[in-house]
Amino acid sequence: MASQLDRKVFAYGDWGYFDIWKSAIEARTGVQITPDRERALTLLLKRRMAEANCFDVEDYLNETLDDIRGAKEWSELVDHLLVKETSFFRHRASFEFVAQWVKQTVNNRDFVAPLWVWSLGCSTGEEAYSLAMTIDHSMRMMGREPNFGVIGTDISREAIFHARRGIYRKSKIVAVDESTRRDYFTQVGEQLWRVNSDLRRRVCFLTSNILTDKSPLIRRKLHLVYCQNMLVYFRRWKRRELVNQLTSHLDKKGSLVLGLGELNNWVPEGFRREAPRSVQAYSRIESIEQGDSL
């Protein structure tokens, strides 16, 4: 059966069901299936079909792509397909930038608390919690009440489920420095650590697809949008379109932090790239001209 499936459906280069899958995935998630990921998609489709007890490729495709009947299977497929690799304080220089940015923003006379930050494509939550730890620490160091909220969103339901629990294996937190670990984590098992409830309460996680997002939480004006290692899976023109969409969520003094190299030779209109070059951050020109540059 499997080899028949292989020949009939998944033969590389043939226009067939496999290309329909690739187009549907890109149209629905923005994620491009590049040639190096085709084999992984083939194996996943075969595994999902076996698990769904479905051996007719056309039936599986039609059922899964049906908006209502296929919602559950589609979300399973997406959960398994997307790269969700992440870690606490993944790009150190960006978090150092955020710490400076918090001081600058909160000290600005026009600033009205709370500070709102969005971690987009947050996977299992490490990035959103790292932002919350950075902001909390910076505000306390300034002698301020930590009055802020972090919104973490991801298309993967499974990732968001883990993020909400805030429980991580020891191997995940070994890279977190000791004082941060002491301040923000509690050991809850031999190999398990949990983000403390005070911090968890400041972080709200939502399952959401950036291509169709209508969430009211994200429609508020945000002070910072942090989006790393997600756009890299999108086509270049799509990245620009999304970055324009993201900047529209920003407050008039808001900033955007992307992953290094995720946007080359292009700056969103009305924005300027911030120094240092070890981070890829943008702020509105208007706010820089008023002497707010970091």
Ligand SMILES: C[S@@+](CC[C@H](N)C(=O)[O-])C[C@H]1O[C@@H](n2cnc3c(N)ncnc32)[C@H](O)[C@@H]1O
């Ligand atoms: C490699 S992870 C990056 C996690 C984190 N930002 C980091 O840098 O460590 C990429 C995440 O983007 C999410 N993602 C991909 N397409 C998305 C979409 N259309 N809307 C929202 N999230 C998406 C994936 O589910 C995945 O968790």
